[in-house]
Amino acid sequence: MTRRVPRRARPWVGALVAIGIWELVAVTNAAGPQFLASVPAVARVAGDSPGELLRALGGTLQVWAIALAISFVGAVVLGIVVASLPLLDQLGEWVVRSSRSVPALALIPVTILLFGLTTTMEAILVVAAAFWPIFVNTAYAVRRYRVEHREKARALQLRRWSFYRRIVVPASAPMIASGTRAAIGLSMAATIAVELVVGYGGLGGLVLTAEQAGNTPLIYAGVLLGGLAGWLVNRLFVAGQQRLLAWAYRPGVATPLRARAAR
């Protein structure tokens, strides 16, 4: 086995085996016909209504992308500002630590109370889910690099603006990217969760409607599509990261990791 199956083909083999097990369970009715759709049934649903699935995916991705963009800009700007003003940084220390430990989904009831089942409520939750990992990583990196490079900047007579634009922000970019990568997964999950709660729109809405209609194969099709989309987005992001921040992935340098703690 180890010799006959080439390295690159092995994940495919693993996936096929997983699908085989799934099909076996479905065919033998081990989980009950209502609960697990067979592989051909899921494929048929996907083939019958690709428009519906893709539209649902599009809806999810749209909300997610807009919220992530808002979060990214806000978290990076605030992260830089907070990390650069020690007084603000110290004042905010506990606020940040406790806020970032709250799972965004735990805020669902509060946001519904405040905004009702509206788009605003959805957006706020997804933004909240994506904000913290980016903010914490940005602040951590800026705190570190503005001190580490300060003397060199003085030796080069850089003005504050150039110091941040040319030195501090580029130096922090790999860590900001790592935070963003974590935020991508969290906010994608938050988007679908919020759709499930609100009950319409996106993949969450589709899955919920399918469930109420007893259309089990469509549920699985929706879930799988979500997983696939998440994986693809992640791959794209990592590829972009390695291209744009090639210097951080140069040989002999440890890959920048996500900050484990705020400080």
Add this chain to the structure above:
Amino acid sequence: MASRWGREGIAAPGVRHERRLVVRGVRKGLRTASGEVREILADVSFEVAPGELVAVVGPSGAGKTTLLRTISGLLAPDEGEVRYGGEAVDDVPAWLSIVFQDYSKSLFPWMRNLDNVALALSGMGRHEREQRAAGALERVGLGAFARSYPWELSGGMQQRVALARALCGEVSVLVMDEPFASVDALTRTQLEDEVLRLWGEMGFSAILVTHDVGEAVYMADRVIALSSRPARIVGEVAIDLPRPRDHLATRQDPRFGQLYGEVLALVEGVGRPAAGGAPLPGPPAAPAVPPARHRQEEGDLP
């Protein structure tokens, strides 16, 4: 300083080149991690004439780097002053450049070499900045690497990029903190000659901080020896070796050995060489390279 190269220079030979750098009565204490203030520099005074190359040697931990940071305006002295001509030196003036020991930390990996050099230039358009940066890279023999990243180059080449950056503005005083300590021995001799060549061409004053007595004697017009901490000047030795210097000829010159011994004696606190006294145990005067005649021509290659 008899035979210097002509002054063509990127740095326009200006008024500043005619000034003396005066370090007078400088004291500096630094706070340690445990909170107490430790005296690093105890009353240091010396002068650097226009166009002079002065080496500062001392035992490790003596406070050489602190002295250099104070001279550069990165640190304010607790007492005393640093003046250049009539002007007090504070917060790294534009006419002063610093070359740090660790090139891998002084160059920024996200910038191409050209941008790393251009970072030191301000107050001009982008085009002019890049032109001058390219010229500076050309000058250290790295014109072809302007578009590369520093981490694509060897250590010696990276230190040359750092040198190009230090010299691309209108520099009157170049301050070097053990600039050759992080490269291998062969690269080191090349870099030493590179700095001597640029210094000869451009006419700036230079302060070289090093713990290598041989390097100090080889390069400098004058060597100042520091005591161990708190640092004070224990003596200085004028280096009357002819220029241009050459790793083979200069280091084989018996006078080199004598001067080496004098400086070493000061640094090690063996005492000042007694007037006309017995020659001190000298260092091996011979260079690390075999004295093959054909190598002689390579002496001043960049």
